[in-house]
Amino acid sequence: MTTEKLALVTGGSRGIGKAAALELAKAGFDVVINYAGNTEAAQKTVEEIKALGVQGEAYKFDVSNVEEVNKNIASIIEKYGRIDVLVNNAGITRDDLFIRMDEDKWNQVINTNLNSAFYVTKPVVKLMMKQRFGAIINTTSVVGVYGNVGQANYSAAKAGLIGFTKSLAKELGSRNIRVNAVAPGFIATDMTKDLANADEYLKLISLRRMGEAADVARAIKFLAVDGTYITGQVLEVDGGLII
Ligand code: NAP
Secondary structure, eight states: OOOSOEEEETTOSSHHHHHHHHHHHHTTOEEEEEESSOHHHHHHHHHHHHTTTSOEEEEEOOTTOHHHHHHHHHHHHHHHSOOOEEEEOOOOOOOBOGGGOOHHHHHHHHIIIIIHHHHHHHHHHHHHHHHTOEEEEEEOOHHHHHOOTTBHHHHHHHHHHHHHHHHHHHHHGGGTEEEEEEEEOSBOSGGGTTOTTHHHHHHHOTTSSOBOHHHHHHHHHIIIIIOTTOOSOEEEESSSSOO
């Protein structure tokens, strides 16, 4: 299979990842999405990608499982030959007050939201170094910058992603690989649909609305494509939640 430019979006079947996949497809990328279990949503997203006139494919694997990651990234590379843009976006929440948070909730979130980025990025960066080209965007969160009650696990993972982003930017810049992060605030997706006190949060947001997945997707596309002299940055996409 020949591809001129390929984007890989983890957790690309729904929410922010799906919107990023479509935005990159609009920019002319062939797009491979990854997902965990919801095949129906993934297939629908692939159809929407293809409707934009580019190639699209979904790979089901658990980003927190290093063997599954290695096997699937190897087969993506074998099939398409290149990966120009990687969006490390797959993520989960398992919220609880710290005092009640068990090891399971801690480990699930650290494995899925942080260790996954290490697993996925490693084989992709090896390829990008050979290409002497690449853009990596990590989906962190405002919570990784400022912390949040009930989210010690999630904040720690997202803060870890910020350190990861900045360190890789320094290590890989000389190979023409840029590494940035987006830090969304409150975005209307499945992840936030049961958010308690949503009205209270709205009062704190300068734009007085929750963000849409497409708002974040445009920032991801900007960092992937247009931000040619931007690396090691964390772009907050939060409607002015924290200024
Ligand atoms: P979402 O709607 O719940 O979608 C999550 C996506 O990640 C789905 O595609 C899901 O696949 C995939 N996924 C989950 N666990 C996975 C695993 N172990 N392996 C592979 N894929 C997995 O979430 P979202 O709101 O779009 O969030 C996307 C990212 O933005 C996350 O990293 C999240 O932490 C971050 N974020 C979100 C917000 C917000 O307000 N929504 C704010 C800040 C940051 P399936 O469909 O198969 O389940």
